[in-house]
Amino acid sequence: xxxxxxxxxxxxxxxxxxxxxxxxxxxxxxxxxxxxxxxxxxxxxxxxxxxxxxxxxxxxxxxxxxxxxxxxxxxxxxxxxxxxxxxxxxxxxxxxxxxxxxxxxxxxxxxxxxxxxxxxxxxxxxxxxxxxxxxxxxxxxxxxxxxxxxxxxxxxxxxxxxxxxxxxxxxxxxxxxxxxxxxxxxxxxxxxxxxxxxxxxxxxxxxxxxxxxxxxxxxxxxxxxxxxxxxxxxxxxxxxxxx
Ligand code: BTN
Numbered sequence: 001x002x003x004x005x006x007x008x009x010x011x012x013x014x015x016x017x018x019x020x021x022x023x024x025x026x027x028x029x030x031x032x033x034x035x036x037x038x039x040x041x042x043x044x045x046x047x048x049x050x051x052x053x054x055x056x057x058x059x060x061x062x063x064x065x066x067x068x069x070x071x072x073x074x075x076x077x078x079x080x081x082x083x084x085x086x087x088x089x090x091x092x093x094x095x096x097x098x099x100x101x102x103x104x105x106x107x108x109x110x111x112x113x114x115x116x117x118x119x120x121x122x123x124x125x126x127x128x129x130x131x132x133x134x135x136x137x138x139x140x141x142x143x144x145x146x147x148x149x150x151x152x153x154x155x156x157x158x159x160x161x162x163x164x165x166x167x168x169x170x171x172x173x174x175x176x177x178x179x180x181x182x183x184x185x186x187x188x189x190x191x192x193x194x195x196x197x198x199x200x201x202x203x204x205x206x207x208x209x210x211x212x213x214x215x216x217x218x219x220x221x222x223x224x225x226x227x228x229x230x231x232x233x234x235x236x237x238x239x240x241x242x243x
Contacts, residue, residue, distance in 0.1 A: 003028040003064075007168075014040040016060040017115055017129035024117065024125045029065045030172055034058055034164055042129065044100070044113055045239070049131050050140060056149070057132040057160050061171060062125065067179045069116070069123040073234060074178055074186075074220045076100040076114050079128050081185040082170040083110050084192060087132075089166060092153050095194035098222050099235040102132075103194050107148035109133055130167070134160050189216050201241040204233065208241070 004027055013019050016033040018040070023031075035058050041049035051058055063069060076099045083102045084094040087109070095103045100112035109132065116126035133139075133149035135157050150158045174185045190196075196215035201208065204226070214223040214230065221232040 004031075006031050008033040010035045012037045012039065014038065015042050015129070016058050017042060017113065017127045020060050020062040020127045021115060021117065021125075024062055024064065024127075027062050027064075029063060029068070030175075031062045032168055033060050041131065042113060042115075043111060043131075049111060049113075051131060051133075052136045054160075055136040056134045057130070057163050057167070059132075059164055059167065060127050060129045061168070062127055063175070064125040065179065068175055069126060071178050072114070072116065072123055072126065074183070075126070075128060075175070076112055076235070077189050077216065077220050078174050078178060078185050079112050079114075079130060079171060080110070081188050081192075082167060082174050083112070083130065083132060084188065085170050086163060086167045087150065090150060090154050090158065092150065093192075095192045096189050096216075097194040098216050099220075101145075101194075104148055104153050106146075108145045109148050109150070109153070128171070132163065132167070134158050134163055183218075186216075186218065186220070189220075195222070203239040203241065205237055 013035045015038050016035050019033045037053040038058055043049040080096045080102050087094050092104055097103050101108055102110035111131050113129040114126055116123045133147055135151045136149050137152055139147045193215050195213040198213050202211050209226045211224040211226040217223045217232050221234050223232050
């Protein structure tokens with residue numbers, strides 16, 4: 001069956017990522033879905049992603065390319081780099097909080113959630129879901145980290161569609177580099193590593209530890225030091241606690 005590449009924009013949907021996952025067999029690699037409003041926006045660790053209608057960028061991209069799916073561990077950080085480079089166009093410098101948040105001045109600007117579907121051969125397709133706070137200036141205080149938005153940082157309203165256009169182009173460029181074994185985005189990730197050099201409380205494989213973060217390593221794992229040892233962890237092995 002010939003797959004269709006489509007870029008959808010919807011006024012209202014449960015979740016842009018769920019929308020693409022449901023259509024993953026008929027859509028081509030790099031198809032996107034964005035929306036003004038999500039009724040069931042999904043966040044990490046089973047949280048919901050709240051966003052005022054029409055204010056922010058709610059974007060998902062389908063990845064069905066086999067090479068990219070096998071590079072799963074790089075894609076969160078690569079997407080965070082794409083967001084940072086997009087935002088840099090507005091003169092705003094970001095930091096990447098491994099594995100998938102983008103921070104500005106210690107506040108969360110963007111959250112990224114990768115959802116994958118596997119078969120017996122491994123990951124068959126995945127959806128990168130990105131929520132960037134663009135023009136929202138008031139947030140509910142249930143959030144774990146203090147949020148910010150491009151408007152709060154830049155001082156003016158920003159065209160959400162333009163941010164989307166730049167971001168899609170930047171993700172495609174970085175993902176195509178990865179497909180060609182070019183991991184240059186890692187240099188940017190390493191110099192904007194938010195956790196590097198910090199002592200954090202984290203749960204490692206179910207045990208609470210106080211760890212010193214050495215930084216993002218070449219495999220996009222997080223290198224940390226605790227109990228007199230240095231280990232590289234993937235995002236499933238470590239959960240951060242607010243400290
Ligand atoms: C996080 O918890 O920080 C990740 C949030 C990811 C939210 C985005 S918004 C677009 C896409 N659709 C969803 O349902 N979630 C992601």
